[in-house]
Amino acid sequence: MFNVETIRQDFPILSRKVNGKPLVYFDNAATSQTPKQVIKAIVDYYSNYNANIHRGVHTLSQEATDLYEQARQKIQSHFNAKFSHEIIFTSGTTHGINLVANGFSSLLKKADEIIVSALEHHSNIVPWQMLCERTGATLKVIPMNEDGELIMTDYDKLLSKHTKLVFVNHVSNALGTVNPIEYIIEKAHQFGAAVLIDGAQSSPHIKPDVQKLDVDFYVASAHKMCGPTGVGMLYGKEEWLKKLPPYQGGGEMIAEVTFEKTSYADLPHKFEAGTPNIAGGITFGAALDYMNAIGFENIATYEHELLSYATEQLSAIKGLKIYGTSAQKTSVISFNLKGIHPYDVGTILDKLGIAVRTGHHCAQPIMDFYKIPGTVRASLAFYNTKAEIDALVEGVKKAKMMLS
Structure with missing residues (x-):
């Protein structure tokens, strides 16, 4: 059966720290992490x-x-x-x-x-x-x-x-x-x-x-x-x-x-x-x-659960807007905090050990459509957890408090 804690043990990098904090890796759409088997x-x-x-x-x-x-x-x-x-x-x-x-x-x-x-x-x-x-x-x-x-x-x-x-x-x-x-x-x-x-x-x-x-x-x-x-x-x-x-x-x-x-x-x-x-x-x-x-059906089911949870938790933050609300989507959440540049949010999250992507994500026409300079993108994988999403949410709240 799918057990995320067992799966996480396959990825050595997930046990390291960044800026003194446990690594939370949410940049999977750019590059996923590599298991010890590979x-x-x-x-x-x-x-x-x-x-x-x-x-x-x-x-x-x-x-x-x-x-x-x-x-x-x-x-x-x-x-x-x-x-x-x-x-x-x-x-x-x-x-x-x-x-x-x-x-x-x-x-x-x-x-x-x-x-x-x-x-x-x-x-x-x-x-x-x-x-x-x-x-x-x-x-x-x-x-x-x-x-x-x-x-x-x-x-x-x-x-x-x-x-x-x-x-x-x-x-x-x-x-x-x-x-x-x-x-x-x-x-x-x-x-x-x-x-x-x-x-x-x-x-x-x-x-x-x-x-x-x-x-x-x-x-x-x-x-x-x-x-x-x-x-x-x-x-x-x-x-x-x-x-x-x-x-x-x-x-x-x-x-x-x-x-x-x-x-x-x-x-x-x-x-x-x-x-x-x-x-x-x-x-x-x-x-x-x-x-x-692991099984792609298991991966899809678990990642959908993560996406739903992250969407619900982030949406509760006042002034946060999610871009890309299609009913059919994979585990990617692009968002901005009102009045705050995505780069600044990403920088504070990094200080907390949370890796996200900021900018136009090599998709500038999309950003032009929304008339924004870019977004903060949290892209989730099957080895991520709800506890890590909680850390992201708290990090975004901290960034909002510091930058508003």
């Missing part, structure tokens, strides 16, 4: 298997290759991709998005249109703006409402025969809103458009089934899912990955090279130039093993 996998790799992969006939290389490809299969199974070669290792979500955007540079023309949403992280805005500059295509935006939800009737109106691509996050990093991606994907496909879903914020909370979703591309980062930084994955349907040209040139992604011509390797290696983050890929698989052993 740390052990990192140490095990460098202690016993450290070698380059796919190229060596010696034992270490073959063993490292097997571990790396087993991790790819774990990712395939977790996201329910049809083939393991539809899983491309990347340095993270941003890398995956840029890989796809670069590939479509050769497929779009001036009359084409692409659609993003008003809830996007900058990494799912800027690459498409750059793509439009290169191709002459037009970027259109699905608007949002005051609750932090996308306006689907406006999305329907944006779709047309000119729509070639739709890019939407599964969950907003700034507000926690869970977007109706099933509807978005189905409607886009009716117009023959491809869909990329940014799963950076959903993957720690939701176990997506890419075949059931019928999504064309899905991206995620290991460091949001109890894994290491610097590694992530791009899922792409086989037919789309075959259409896209390589993103980078170098070793591993080639079949044959002469000074006259180069032929490219088959999937997935066509998109994996150079020596990859081998330890990162292997321990990404270990992180998925860890989270699946």
Whole structure:
């Protein structure tokens, strides 16, 4: 059964102190913490298997290759991709998005249109703006409402025969809103458009089934899912990955090279130039093993309980406003105290050992919509507790008293 105190013992960092206070870590949407099982996998790799992969006939290389490809299969199974070669290792979500955007540079023309949403992280805005500059295509935006939800009737109106691509996050990093991606994907496909879903914020909370979703591309980062930084994955349907040209040139992604011509390797290696983050890929698989052993249904149930409790307790503070009140959201609470800059609140909370994120969260258009400079964001994970939420609430009250 789910026992948060037992789970917390897996995370060494949760026992440390910050500014003389017990650490309360509420910046999970930026980077989750790493359990000792994943740390052990990192140490095990460098202690016993450290070698380059796919190229060596010696034992270490073959063993490292097997571990790396087993991790790819774990990712395939977790996201329910049809083939393991539809899983491309990347340095993270941003890398995956840029890989796809670069590939479509050769497929779009001036009359084409692409659609993003008003809830996007900058990494799912800027690459498409750059793509439009290169191709002459037009970027259109699905608007949002005051609750932090996308306006689907406006999305329907944006779709047309000119729509070639739709890019939407599964969950907003700034507000926690869970977007109706099933509807978005189905409607886009009716117009023959491809869909990329940014799963950076959903993957720690939701176990997506890419075949059931019928999504064309899905991206995620290991460091949001109890894994290491610097590694992530791009899922792409086989037919789309075959259409896209390589993103980078170098070793591993080639079949044959002469000074006259180069032929490219088959999937997935066509998109994996150079020596990859081998330890990162292997321990990404270990992180998925860890989270699946706890169970994503258990994680979702517990985090919803935390979110409800935190929302109720914070809402009771006079002058506190929560941004993002969708009925469908993950465990993220963005808020401000009236008349107080979020940075100042975050600074006082840090002095109390409470880690939150302040600013625009790489989602400046959302802040512009609300006409605010940013928010204080408390993002909760399955290893957090109600006692920690109580500490946050008391910290916010203290900040209000000191700064008002």
